Amino acid sequence: MRLKRLGSLHQSRLSFMRILLRRLARENWTFSCREFDIDANGVGHAVYSAEGPERTYSLVAFAHDLPDEMRSDRVIAEAWDATFCLFDGIPSGADIERLSRNVPLQEAGRISEAELSLSRANRSVRLWSHVVDALAAGEQPDIEKVKAVGYLMRTTAVYGSGKFGAADREMIAGRPEMRAPFQAEMLSVFMTRTFVRDLVQHMARTKGGARTAALDPAIAQSLGIGNSTGLGMAPFIVNHPVLFNNWIAAREEAIARVRSVATATAEERSMFLSILERSGMSVADWHSSHPIQQARLVELRQDLATLMAFVTEADLTDDQPWNRLINWAETALTEEGQELLASLILEPYSGLVDGLADEMADNDASVFSIDGAMTVGEVCRLIDASFGWALDVDWSAPGSIARAWYVSAEKLEPRLGERFEEPIAAYEQPLAPARDAAAAHAALSGFAPDMPISEFLRLHPEHRHTVRRAQISRIAPYGEIRDNTISADVLPIDMLRAKLSFFGATHFDPRSDRWVRICMYAGAPYPEDLMADNADFWGYPALPS
Structure with a gap:
């Protein structure tokens, strides 16, 4: 639970995008474009629906003609090339009219519980x-330019769980298709990708007329949806803590189950080696302009070379082969390489791993009630267990408390400032649990161990x-980060990466220590092509035939 290790996590079988696509394929969901009313200037709306065994969800997309000077990834932007909502059901004409007056405004508008x-x-x-x-000229786009970017559009926010009037999580948590975390948001992005493909083809046809080429399906499949994620997600x-614990606990349980496998079959061993090779191809195409990530990528590529050489000679059949491989990695690979390997050994074992997806949500609000009868002594022991390391930190040292989290008045979004350079201390948010635990522990030491904590x-x-x-x-033993979240050298991008890895993001590209670009669904099938055979391993490039 140290930040550097959390900032080294990779997507896995338990990532939310993969959980979603496996379900959509398994349950034979059907997709349709109900409306595509967009003019030659790229302005209008479209409606795409996903129909499952019990319910239908619809992406309502609004396309805009945005001047270049107004385009910004900043959360403070007020206009975008496209805006979306995920509608619970099939929207009526009146719904579309209502949404057209609100969705393009984003925070300035209001949506309803009919939107997820x-x-x-x-x-x-x-x-x-x-x-x-290129398409308008009857040609295909340059594949190297496509690979260099990886997406035609990037989201700058996907809000859910009650924000701006949307349905609360509790309204959908009991639905089987929404039981795992963030499934509504992942479905929205999956359908957005289809809209973006269709929109770029529409704009090319508007420009090129009859000579316009259809986008090569292989190129289209390589394109994902980009995302710019900043400090708003870090806290x-x-x-x-309970939700994050459940994510980590599910992943740790999955790793433990696979490490306990006594004997690997030839098929399991072959699948692992294939996925490892494909993962190496993905890492080779992973580039970043940030010096920290550049250094990590150099180490990761070295790790993969070391790992490939080792498994070529190693016995991956008997005597708990995956446990032996993880034990070897703890001294042979960097944290980045170790965490990639931990994800890769899960791939051959859908039967051991996939069922854990249903345990990753947090639907028990009762755990947030304080037990006033617990004794002071017991609370001290709990603090020791989670924050014993923090009790020895000098919390009066400027370097230990150099940063402060606060909420911006303009956008109501989390920000991280310099405590001794900005007048923000009075607005600090309780996002330094280690410092606060040390202060509480010191205060508790002056009270009798058998006193009720309520007193x-x-x-x-x-x-x-x-x-x-x-x-x-x-x-929630995995609920706490075992690091100082307000120190002078804290890297919020590690917190971002930890969360985004569970989304299923790949090719993390930090643009500073406070925001990162990623790609989602690159390589995934489009809805019309989705089936059990291609719903799972799309995140790994195909091996050359």
């Missing part, structure tokens, strides 16, 4: 123009949030 998510996206201008021009894993909190209500987190740790 709200999102927006901007074009990758150079690649978009290149693809439109999520601090603010949701302590009556005198010191400022420690309620720490006592709550300590009690939550009884059921």
